[in-house]
Structures are given as structure tokens and as C-alpha cells.
Amino acid sequence: xxxxxxxxxxxxxxxxxxxxxxxxxxxxxxxxxxxxxxxxxxxxxxxxxxxxxxxxxxxxxxxxxxxxxxxxxxxxxxxxxxxxxxxxxxxxxxxxxxxxxxxxxxxxxxxxx
Amino acid sequence: xxxxxxxxxxxxxxxxxxxxxxxxxxxxxxxxxxxxxxxxxxxxxxxxxxxxxxxxxxxxxxxxxxxxxxxxxxxxxxxxxxxxxxxxxxxxxxxxxxxxxxxxxxxxxxxxxx
Numbered sequence: 452x453x454x455x456x457x458x459x460x461x462x463x464x465x466x467x468x469x470x471x472x473x474x475x476x477x478x479x480x481x482x483x484x485x486x487x488x489x490x491x492x493x494x495x496x497x498x499x500x501x502x503x504x505x506x507x508x509x510x511x512x513x514x515x516x517x518x519x520x521x522x523x524x525x526x527x528x529x530x531x532x533x534x535x536x537x538x539x540x541x542x543x544x545x546x547x548x549x550x551x552x553x554x555x556x557x558x559x560x561x562x563x564x
Numbered sequence: 565x566x567x568x569x570x571x572x573x574x575x576x577x578x579x580x581x582x583x584x585x586x587x588x589x590x591x592x593x594x595x596x597x598x599x600x601x602x603x604x605x606x607x608x609x610x611x612x613x614x615x616x617x618x619x620x621x622x623x624x625x626x627x628x629x630x631x632x633x634x635x636x637x638x639x640x641x642x643x644x645x646x647x648x649x650x651x652x653x654x655x656x657x658x659x660x661x662x663x664x665x666x667x668x669x670x671x672x673x674x675x676x677x678x
Contacts, residue, residue: 482664493568493654493669494607501664539606549664550595550614554606 457540457555464530465563472558473524474540482543483516483523484552489536497538498525520545530562567591568670570655576676577645585640585673587655596638597667598630599654607654613638614660642675650677 457474464470474483482501486494498509500516500523507514514525523542527534540555547553568589577583587596594615599607611620613632627649629641642649652674656667 482666484666486669491672491674493570493656493671496666496668499666543664550597550612550619550658550660551609552667556606557604 455540455542455553455555457558459558460556461559461561463561463563466531468530470527470530470534470560471524472538472540472560473522474542474555475522476542476544476553477521479520479545480523480542480553481520481545481549483514484541485512485514485523485525486539486541487536488539488557494539527560530560532562532564534562535560568655568657568668570653570670570673572673573671574674574676576678578678579647580644583642583645583675585642585653585655585675587638587640587670588636589655589657590636591657591659591668592635593657593668594635594660595658595665596632597656597658598628598638598640599656599669600649601652601654601672610640645675645677647677650675 455474484499485497488494498507498514503520504518505516511528537557537559539557541552571586597612598610601607610624627643631639652672654672655670658667659665
């Protein structure tokens with residue numbers, strides 16, 4: 452099936468640093484979503500992207516839908532300890548079901564105070 | 565606040581003893597999903613309902629069944645849980661229609677098998 456390559460797998464950063472993570476695919480995606488999951492909780496939607504080239508911000512978070520429709524990135528500026536968690540990219544790919552998300556394997560973010 | 569609610573948050577059952585997990589939503593979304601998530605992995609889709617239409621993933625074991633008696637509620641039944649079924653089970657919802665709508669997740673039920 453379709454796969455998303457998410458990198459990096461994990462990041463250890465100091466509070467205040469900026470963070471960048473990305474997802475790439477060999478096929479075209481119609482939608483890119485970024486979720487954050489904290490231990491023992493469900494994934495929380497951070498940003499949804501629907502158009503190639505779209506750049507969307509949510510507070511300190513910024514995500515972009517790549518022009519080729521095969522990639523997306525998420526940036527977090529001025530990280531704080533509560534940013535800790537696993538960040539998943541997900542999307543629906545062209546030619547697939549609108550109701551089936553393909554997930555990346557996640558990026559584990561640790562922020563040192 | 566509108567939300568996706570899963571009960572219970574933690575469930576312990578015995579090997580082979582049937583168990584039911586529940587999900588309710590106040591978002592009035594017509595699509596509901598069940599996912600299985602094991603430690604350090606991404607969620608894996610088991611099945612979804614579009615209104616009353618049930619869609620099973622090809623690799624979902626027969627041991628897993630689902631019921632959706634109305635728009636607001638959906639249940640996951642595990643008929644004979646094995647040790648390998650210990651996981652977090654996530655319910656999600658989305659609005660149906662032509663455009664891709666994001667899925668909203670509940671907080672999950674963590675299932676342990678004794």
C-alpha cells in the first residue's frame with residue numbers, strides 16, 4: 452500500500468529552538484494532515500492542508516503542502532516543553548479513498564527545558 | 565464542546581473473553597472509524613462506517629466486529645481476544661462528502677489482555 456516517509460524519527464532539542472519535520476511520498480496526495488499525540492491520548496489535529504503550495508499556520512506551528520503534492524513539512528518555532536509528543540503526518544492519496552488515511556511513522560519530539 | 569468520547573479509557577479482559585469498546589460523538593459526523601495502535605506505531609485502520617455502510621479493511625482479523633446502531637454511537641467487539649490484541653483502540657470521525665475532511669480522534673481505550 453501507499454507509504455509515507457516521515458523524518459526524522461526522533462528529535463531532542465532545547466527549549467526555544469525551532470523544529471522542522473517532513474513527510475514524503477512516491478505518489479500524489481490530495482490532503483495532508485498533521486497530528487500530535489501525547490502519551491495515553493488520541494491524536495489531535497494540528498493543521499489540515501488541501502491545496503498544493505498551501506501554507507498554513509496555527510500559532511507557533513506552520514505547515515506546507517508541497518507543490519509536487521508528494522511532500523509536506525511542519526515547523527514549530529520557539530519550542531516549549533509542552534510541545535513534547537509524537538507528531539504524525541497523514542494524508543489521503545490521489546486515486547484512493549477519501550476515508551482512508553495513510554500515516555507516517557511519527558516523529559518523537561523531546562524538548563529539554 | 566463537541567467531541568469524540570471513548571469508554572472506558574482502560575479495559576482489562578481475559579484471554580478469549582469477549583470485550584466491547586464504545587465510542588460516541590457529538591460532532592454529527594457521518595463517518596466513524598476504528599483504529600488499532602500498538603506502542604510506537606502509527607494507528608492502523610480496522611474498519612469504518614459511512615452512515616450505515618460498513619467498510620472492512622482487507623487485513624482486519626475476523627475476530628474484530630463493529631456495530632453502529634445510530635449516528636452518534638459505534639462499538640468495537642472483539643470476540644475472542646488474544647494476547648496480540650493488546651493495544652490502544654482509537655475511534656475517529658469525519659464529515660462525509662466529496663471534499664476530504666479531516667478525522668477527529670477520541671482519547672482511545674487501552675486494552676490489556678490477561
